[in-house]
Amino acid sequence: MFDHIIARDSSTNPITITPIVESEFESWLADQSETTKAWVAANGYEAKRGTQLALPGSNGAFGSVLIGYVDDAKAIWDFAGLPTSLPEGVYGLSDSISDNAALYEKAALGLYLGGYRFDRYRKDDGKKDKRAKIALHDIEAAKRAENTARGIGLARDLINIPANDMGPAELEAAARALGEEFGARVSAIVGDDLLKQNYPAIHTVGYGSDRDPRLIDLVWGDADAPKITLVGKGVCFDTGGYDLKPSSNMLLMKKDMGGSAQVLGLARMIMAANLPVRLRVLIPAVENMVSGRAYRPSDILKTRKGLTVEVGNTDAEGRIVLSDALTEAASENPELILDFATLTGAARVALGLGLPALFSNDDDLANGLMENGLALHDPLWRLPLWDEYRPQLDSKAADMNNISGSPFGGAIIAALFLDRFVEGAKSWAHIDLMAWNPTDRPGRPTGGEAQGIRAAFKLIEDRFGK
Template identity: 50%
Template sequence: MTEFAALLQPDKGEAARAVHIVDAAGHDAWLKAQPPRARAAAAAQGFAAKPGDRAILPADEADGWSVAVGVAKADTLTPWCLADAAGGLPEGRYRLVDTAPGAGALGWLLAQHRFTRYRAADATEGPRVLLTPDAAHIAETVRIAESVALVRDMVNTAPEDMGPAAIEAAVRALAEMVGGHVGVVSGADLERDYPMVHAVGRAAGKGREPRLVSLEWGNPAHPRVAIVGKGVCFDSGGLDIKSAAGMRLMKKDMGGAAHALALARLVTTGHLPVRLHLLIPAVENAVAGNAFRPGDVLKSRKGPSVEVSNTDAEGRLILGDALARAFEEQPALTIDFATLTGAARVALGPDLPALFANDDALAADLLAAGAAVGDPVWRLPLWDGYDEMLKSDIADIDNAPEGGMAGAVTAALFLRKFVPEGAAWAHFDTFAWRPSARPGRPKGGEALGLRAAWAMLRARYGAAA
């Protein structure tokens, strides 16, 4: 993983190139205050201080150049306003003129992250170090960057290398780093105790067997927080097999697990005073002679029987069993992440995770937190009127209502069947993918909703140590 801590350093007055932060409102006054050579260079480069604009400004000495960066508001830096500069400037040290990087430091770090598991990094690309007077916030910014990068790297990893065993290994690595107890349920125990997890994953080959992976961490006297992540390591669709186009990105169907693990990392490394319970049902939805079938009726851990109308609606099945387990411990709060429905993407596009919550205060806190940290989410309704769509002729619940209408809502309503009355629960239907690149946000795996959830937890349970 990128050594983010080396890229954000406390400013001790060492030599560094100046970075002028300029917005359109202050552009004329700023330009007027510059020496003639700098004004001419800014004009020649078309610098108008629009977001994304950048200009190199010469000085009297040959190597004394500085940089001007355009932003939306010079007094309110956003997470991605420095990302384009960080991704395009030469190697060296930089400091902002008359301001601290604040939120912009995150984009500075992530713009320099590269996924290099399958190809070498560009040897000519050196680090761009940002000096900040706000040394107290360096550690938190670095931890958030590391957690976002964890999601990106896990989702970008080829499915051959990111099976259920690899997810288990990632959970064990976190436990080893922070101290915590890992539990794994597999084989006959999984079939007995988590029958829907077992049914979805039983067709996968040797070495890719399904499992329920959990991590317990923290003081038992603290409020219990459960984090659940959908870990479908590859989704063929099962016997309701996807098309080639539909299957192409299904390595990202464990994106919910990656988000859950990354949030658990923030909670534990931030020493949040909670009792964490992380649960990841990890499976591959494969095609084989023993695959579960359309028309099968599955038992669930909680009790309700589930008729399988579509084997490609498998994520809600494994989450149902995992949520049932989480609520057995009576957590104060439960959050789940899942790349659950295409319907959420049709409704909200790739940038906005759909948020469902059965508690208005919790939903409001998540929305406010997302807005504050530049990680927006959008609430969709748990509409009681659509509960009837989940009715089955032969079982308690149908996993995939016909017609596809309100698909994200009915999927969330399915999960709600496994949530006890009165328990606080939030569900993120996230894409975990960026279809095109933006500064600091390359095409590929992406953390969407992670920072919003972390900001909410910090606000609710106390700032990280």
């Protein structure tokens, strides 16, 4: 995944990458040799953020690389273009920034993510993208960057794998592999056992597929430590059910398990950092398919909480499977519940593709996630759990409907639905996200994306990591 990153030791002699703050470029240039000044002038280089310039060495060979940056939350991406734009060779960040832990971590993370690529299905015919090797110092900032990058990389990989190779069983296998790596206990309730153990909503949505639905359950850490529970929507493919999606809307539905990818990526970060928490990850993994066994509009479903749900739309299946998982999560009364889900198009209409919607019953939690997101350029934006909209989920035939009769406020309506199943929870947040990059940008290639997990990790680390 990140084999372009290598250890920097006495045997490596990397070409130096020299970061230059955009606003300090003129003062830096004034101290350089006349030869360097002339080369910079000839290339019209001004150290604008994310731009680079190769300087020739004394013998005409490649000497060093200048990279312009702005020391803010987006500095990560200023460095992300280097691995794929530099000529082949071994490069390393200047020793001058190794004492600046915050900057080094941002730069290292950008260099990690800038070399990410998903090539599982590409033939190794020599035409794959070339990447420069980056040698990083053996310091804590580089280790933190690696941990973050590997969590993001895991989430991206899981989302990018198509549904033919990433069904509920394969998602379970991915969770088991992660659990084995860090000594976590992983179990799964599969198929009709979901009914026997009272997870009827998960079973109902997944019953229409030939691939058995399941509830994946990962537990790690000291049982006496503060309990943190992550819940991720694991709809491995979503046709919309009998409320069938148009074909154009189905093209990206391999990413509808993006919430589960987020929580596995975040779980990896927590376990690798050995945070002193008792972590639980719950993933309801299903396919929403059309068949003779699939659930129908107007069906009335049972849930683990005991509430009945009238199906107003089979394409609002994510909230249904999450209902059982959230009920189980809340039953342990953890200190914190976070759920991630590619839940509504309404959230994308409201906030766009790159800004996940955040809902919470806890102002401190919501504020902490938003502040961390802005500080790390991993943004979330809070929307309200607006009480006046709750009656829109009323049903004449059941305890509630899974949708509103109104076309407005869909993301809020979905969050209010989930809120019924975490009633009484100490601290809960719901993140409604895209989990996908629609275009290529440095460090953020087209494809699956982790959104909000850096902000969430920072909050968990700050609250429980000491």
